[in-house]
Each structure stands twice: as structure tokens, then as C-alpha cells.
Amino acid sequence: MSELTLQDVRKSYGEAKVIHGVDLAVKDGEFVVFVGPSGCGKSTLLRMIAGLESITGGDVVIGGEQVNDIAPADRGIAMVFQSYALYPHKDVYGNMAFALRHAGEDKAVIDERVRKAADILGLQDLLKRRPKELSGGQRQRVAIGRAIVRDPEIFLFDEPLSNLDAALRVQMRVEILRLHQRLKTTMVYVTHDQVEAMTLADRIVVLRDGRIEQVGTPLELYHHPENRFVAGFIGSPKMNFLSAERSGDGTTVTTHGSAPIEVPVQPRDTEGAVTLGIRPEHVGLVAPGAGDLDARILVAERLGGETFLHFDLGDEGDFVVKADGAATHESGETVGLSFPPQALHLFDAQGAAFAPRDRNALIG
Amino acid sequence: MTETASSHRARASRLRGLSTRAGVHMVLAGYTLIAIFPVFLVILNSFKNRRGIFTDPLGLPGEGTFSLEGYATVLTQGDFATYFSNSLIVTVTALFLILWLGAMAAHALAEYRFRFNTLLGIYLILGIMVPIRLGTVAILELMVDLNLVNTLLALILVYTAQGLPVAVFILTEFMRTLSRDIKDCARVDGLSEYRIFFEVVVPLIRPVLATVAVFSMIPIWNDLWFPLILASGDATKTVTLGVQQFIGQYTVNWSAVLASLSIAILPVLGLYALFSRQLIAGITSGAVKG
Numbered sequence: 001m002s003e004l005t006l007q008d009v010r011k012s013y014g015e016a017k018v019i020h021g022v023d024l025a026v027k028d029g030e031f032v033v034f035v036g037p038s039g040c041g042k043s044t045l046l047r048m049i050a051g052l053e054s055i056t057g058g059d060v061v062i063g064g065e066q067v068n069d070i071a072p073a074d075r076g077i078a079m080v081f082q083s084y085a086l087y088p089h090k091d092v093y094g095n096m097a098f099a100l101r102h103a104g105e106d107k108a109v110i111d112e113r114v115r116k117a118a119d120i121l122g123l124q125d126l127l128k129r130r131p132k133e134l135s136g137g138q139r140q141r142v143a144i145g146r147a148i149v150r151d152p153e154i155f156l157f158d159e160p161l162s163n164l165d166a167a168l169r170v171q172m173r174v175e176i177l178r179l180h181q182r183l184k185t186t187m188v189y190v191t192h193d194q195v196e197a198m199t200l201a202d203r204i205v206v207l208r209d210g211r212i213e214q215v216g217t218p219l220e221l222y223h224h225p226e227n228r229f230v231a232g233f234i235g236s237p238k239m240n241f242l243s244a245e246r247s248g249d250g251t252t253v254t255t256h257g258s259a260p261i262e263v264p265v266q267p268r269d270t271e272g273a274v275t276l277g278i279r280p281e282h283v284g285l286v287a288p289g290a291g292d293l294d295a296r297i298l299v300a301e302r303l304g305g306e307t308f309l310h311f312d313l314g315d316e317g318d319f320v321v322k323a324d325g326a327a328t329h330e331s332g333e334t335v336g337l338s339f340p341p342q343a344l345h346l347f348d349a350q351g352a353a354f355a356p357r358d359r360n361a362l363i364g
Numbered sequence: 365m366t367e368t369a370s371s372h373r374a375r376a377s378r379l380r381g382l383s384t385r386a387g388v389h390m391v392l393a394g395y396t397l398i399a400i401f402p403v404f405l406v407i408l409n410s411f412k413n414r415r416g417i418f419t420d421p422l423g424l425p426g427e428g429t430f431s432l433e434g435y436a437t438v439l440t441q442g443d444f445a446t447y448f449s450n451s452l453i454v455t456v457t458a459l460f461l462i463l464w465l466g467a468m469a470a471h472a473l474a475e476y477r478f479r480f481n482t483l484l485g486i487y488l489i490l491g492i493m494v495p496i497r498l499g500t501v502a503i504l505e506l507m508v509d510l511n512l513v514n515t516l517l518a519l520i521l522v523y524t525a526q527g528l529p530v531a532v533f534i535l536t537e538f539m540r541t542l543s544r545d546i547k548d549c550a551r552v553d554g555l556s557e558y559r560i561f562f563e564v565v566v567p568l569i570r571p572v573l574a575t576v577a578v579f580s581m582i583p584i585w586n587d588l589w590f591p592l593i594l595a596s597g598d599a600t601k602t603v604t605l606g607v608q609q610f611i612g613q614y615t616v617n618w619s620a621v622l623a624s625l626s627i628a629i630l631p632v633l634g635l636y637a638l639f640s641r642q643l644i645a646g647i648t649s650g651a652v653k654g
Contacts, residue, residue, distance in 0.1 A: 052551060
């Protein structure tokens with residue numbers, strides 16, 4: 001039993017409120033990722049789960065037991081830190097055995113568990129090395145090994161990959177996924193990188209300013225963001241937003257002098273301006289005049305496999321279209337942009353999304 | 365054409381680099397000479413007799429001037445062994461207390477968030493700006509009241525107070541740079557706050573402890589003021605005070621003074637050698653640590 005439940009968890013430092021009441025239930029064996037911009041409180045929340053930060057209000061429940069006032073070591077958790085946090089004066093074996101030795105575990109048991117963890121992570125030949133003799137990836141593996149050795153109910157990861165270079169990060173991401181498949185332990189993972197969140201998570205928790213913006217599977221968040229913040233945060237390059245005017249029953253909009261566009265969302269009474277959102281990969285490129293809008297290409301970025309076309313649509317800033325790598329469009333050229341109705345998102349003035357008419361209608 | 369030009373430029377810049385390096389080394393060598401010369405002079409003259417010292421103070425001990433009479437006087441007259449061990453006891457104990465209390469205070473200031481943290485830090489560091497000798501009269505009165513005059517404990521307490529401000533200051537600044545993660549990791553591993561300090565923090569700050577030790581040690585070992593005022597009894601004299609017995613009102617036994625000073629240098633050298641490897645690491649750690 002290693003579910004994790006957060007009930008109206010709050011944190012404030014004096015007057016400053018950092019976490020404003022978070023409710024979340026993490027199922028046994030689930031891989032949950034907290035994602036959000038820096039300063040959104042995701043690390044603080046994780047540290048509260050670990051017991052490293054006191055809880056101002058609400059309850060943290062691990063495996064059915066309220067742990068608010070229980071010391072970190074007794075919560076059945078293990079944590080992997082961004083800076084690895086290896087003890088520099090101990091070798092790899094000493095680092096991995098440290099917690100167990102401290103707990104007064106039997107020598108043979110310690111040895112067996114350390115060797116097993118070293119096997120899982122391919123650290124067998126490094127056990128006698130000091131941390132300073134290891135590469136970044138190896139250090140992170142030791143940090144993970146140290147967590148495995150403790151055989152926790154819940155793994156907590158605090159941005160474990162952000163100190164690694166890009167290639168290593170991809171490799172370690174896969175290793176963490178395989179580790180989760182193998183151990184089937186509940187994992188809570190904090191990152192600011194939405195790619196990591198999308199690839200690792202069973203469910204993603206998007207946080208902003210100490211509040212949960214949305215919880216859902218990666219594809220739910222991608223296809224049905226509940227608000228403009230989530231829509232802009234998930235997906236790379238980020239979703240394009242266009243200010244729009246409503247007409248008819250409120251689900252038909254015009255933007256930048258386009259013909260009326262029917263957005264397949266449920267009508268809702270709302271005041272103020274609306275915003276139309278569409279992801280760069282969903283915009284179609286057609287001949288000038290044939291699409292919903294005509295626009296001039298500002299810059300074409302060619303990545304080989306794909307091409308990013310940047311447009312200037314006045315007040316909206318950058319508008320990006322992801323085109324095929326073989327696209328021959330040049331900077332300065334004017335093209336038509338077509339918006340497939342199923343791929344459109346509509347947000348009210350407060351940023352809340354209009355619910356889609358058919359939730360299962362995903363764009364392929 | 366271009367090749368010769370570029371090789372010419374390369375040679376010019378190599379020469380410039382060489383001359384810069386030579387300049388730096390000359391300055392350093394000059395400084396070393398100035399620093400070592402008095403010490404050298406003391407040791408040199410400690411091996412000469414009185415006549416040798418006065419007729420040719422800079423000359424090497426030779427025939428007619430070489431003599432161990434200074435050392436003989438020091439080792440036979442007076443209680444030099446007692447003074448020596450007094451000095452050692454006072455210095456080592458005070459040093460230990462400075463490092464132990466200083467590191468703990470610094471850890472508390474750097475690690476924990478509590479009311480008046482900054483104020484307390486400033487209070488502890490204030491001692492750097494106020495020389496402890498200004499309080500001599502008050503300290504003497506206090507020691508008289510506590511019946512501690514003419515005890516080594518009086519010196520140990522005063523030196524600990526004298527060394528703590530700088531120790532707290534340097535150690536706090538360094539501890540702030542320690543990664544928070546590693547301490548949190550120890551907490552998750554189940555260590556108590558005391559064991560975090562002793563098993564995780566202390567091994568990490570060893571180089572800085574050595575630096576603080578050397579900086580604190582020398583003024584304590586060399587101090588004449590407080591032994592003279594607080595512990596001038598024969599049983600509690602320190603080396604610097606003990607040397608004074610060879611300096612009379614009318615005659616000074618220079619051989620003995622210089623011999624005892626030469627002997628007094630030895631423990632400082634020894635402790636320095638002990639700490640020096642860590643010391644270099646401590647001085648440069650802030651600058652070059654990746």
C-alpha cells in the first residue's frame with residue numbers, strides 16, 4: 001500500500017503563501033510528474049511530501065497514514081536530488097549503504113541490497129570509487145541507487161536530470177522509465193521540463209503559483225487543456241494564441257479579419273474577449289487566399305526532419321507553424337494558414353477553456 | 365609572408381608571457397625573503413655566543429662564535445618544559461574549542477531559519493571589530509571574581525572568546541555555500557541534526573577548519589599580553605612569558621632569548637605542516653571549485 005494523498009495542503013512562510021491548498025491522490029505504482037515554471041511551488045510541495053518542509057495546513061497521507069509530523073526517515077520515502085547530494089567523503093558503496101548502516105541493518109543484508117541495486121543500475125565496477133571520480137550520469141545513477149537500496153514505498157525525484165547534458169538526459173530518462181517498469185513503485189517526479197513530464201508520466205500535475213492548474217494523462221493535457229496556461233505550457237513549440245471576436249451563438253469566431261470559424265466547443269455565456277489557440281503542428285499550409293488567414297513568413301528554421309515557420313501576426317507576437325522538413329517555403333513569402341476545426345481551442349478572458357463538444361474527438 | 369608575421373606575433377606574445385611570469389616570481393621571491401629573514405636571523409644567532417651576536421649579527425656561526433650556551437641555559441635554567449607544555453595546553457585546547465563551538469554556531473546560523481538569526485550572526489561577528497584587549501580590565505576583574513587568576517583555564521577562555529568571531533564569520537560564509545540537498549538527503553536517511561553536523565557537515569568543511577585553525581593559532585601562541593596579566597605565576601607561564609626571564613633590567617641574555625624563541629617556533633611549524641595541505645584547499649576552495 002503506497003498511495004499518496006494530499007488533502008488541502010498549504011504552505012506559507014510568514015505572510016507569504018507558497019502553496020494554496022493542493023488536493024491530489026496518487027495511486028499505488030503510479031508515476032506522477034509535477035511540472036510548472038520555476039517558482040510555482042513544485043519543489044516545495046515535493047519537499048513537504050518528503051518531510052523536509054513543515055506543513056502549514058492540510059494533510060499528507062502515505063499508505064493510509066497521516067505523516068504530517070513524522071520524520072522524513074520514517075515516511076517510507078526515498079528522495080533523489082538535483083545536485084545528486086552524494087557524500088563526497090564516502091565511496092559509492094558507502095554512499096549506498098549509509099542509510100541502512102545508520103538504521104542498524106545487518107551487514108549481510110546491506111551488502112545484498114547494495115549489490116542488487118548496483119546490478120540494476122550497472123554500478124558493479126564503480127563501488128570503490130569516490131563521487132568526484134564519477135561522471136555526472138554515474139553520480140546520478142548512484143543517487144538513484146541510494147534511493148533503491150532503502151526499498152521505499154515512494155520515490156521522490158527533485159529535478160534529477162537538470163544537471164546533465166542533453167544527450168545524457170535522454171538516456172537517463174529512459175533508464176528511469178525502465179526502473180519504474182521494473183520496480184513498480186509509486187514515483188513522484190518534479191521537473192520544469194515539459195518534455196520530461198510528457199515522456200515519463202502516467203499522470204501530470206501542472207502547477208502554477210502554488211495551485212494545481214490541471215491533472216491528467218499527458219495526452220489529456222495535450223488535447224484538452226483546461227486553461228490557457230496549461231495549453232501554453234504543454235507542447236513544444238508552444239501553442240499559438242490569437243485574439244478573436246465571437247459572433248453567432250458564441251462558438252463562431254473571427255480572428256485577424258478571417259472568415260468566421262466554427263469552433264466545435266460547447267457554447268457558454270462569458271463576458272469579454274476570447275482567445276483562439278492552435279498548436280504549431282496542427283496548422284495547415286495552403287495557397288494564399290485558400291486558408292483562414294494569409295500571413296508572411298518572418299523566418300524559416302530548418303531542422304532537417306521538420307521546419308518551423310515563424311509568422312508575425314501583429315499583436316500576437318510569434319506565431320509558429322511546424323511544417324514538413326521538405327517544405328520549400330522561404331522567408332518573406334506569403335502563405336495561407338488553415339485551421340482544422342478539431343484542433344482549435346477556445347479560451348475566455350480569464351483563460352479558462354471552453355469544453356469540447358466531443359471529448360473523444362482527438363486530432364491524429 | 366603571413367606565416368612569418370604570425371610566427372613573429374606568437375614569439376612576441378610568448379616573450380610577453382615569460383616576462384610577466386618572471387616579474388610575478390620576482391615579487392613573490394622578494395616577499396618571501398623579507399618574511400623569512402627575521403626568523404632566519406633568530407635561528408642563526410641562537411647558535412652563537414654573546415660576542416658572536418654583537419660583533420657580527422649577520423655572520424654565520426663559526427669558530428669562536430658557535431655555541432650552544434643559549435640552548436643549554438634554556439633547558440637547564442627555569443622551567444622551560446613547563447612553560448612549553450602550558451603554551452601547548454592553552455593553544456590546543458583553545459583551538460579545539462574555537463573550532464568546535466565556531467563550527468556549531470556557524471552551522472546553526474547557516475542552516476536554520478529562526479527569529480533573530482541575522483541579529484545573532486552580527487552579534488557573534490562583532491568581536492572582529494572590537495579588540496578583546498580593550499576589555500582587559502573587565503576580564504581581569506571577572507577572573508578575580510571567578511578565582512581563575514593564575515590558571516590556564518583563564519587563558520583558554522579568553523583565547524576562545526578572542527578566536528570565535530573570526531571563526532564564526534569564515535565558517536558561516538563557507539557553510540552557506542554547502543549544498544542544501546546533501547543535508548536534506550541525510551535527513552531522509554534518518555540522521556539526527558547532530559549527526560548531520562558531525563558526519564556530513566564536518567567532513568565537508570575540513571579544509572576551512574584548517575584555515576581557521578592556522579589563523580587562530582598564531583596569535584594565541586604568540587600572545588604576551590594575557591599571560592602577563594592573567595597567568596604570570598611560575599606554574600602557569602607560557603613560552604612567550606617565560607622568555608622574559610632572560611630579559612633583565614640591565615642585561616639581556618640574548619643567546620637564551622633567541623634559543624627559546626627558536627624552540628617556540630617549532631610547534632607552530634609542526635601544526636602548520638599538519639594543516640597546510642588542507643589550508644591551501646581552504647583558501648582556494650571558493651575560487652576554483654567547479
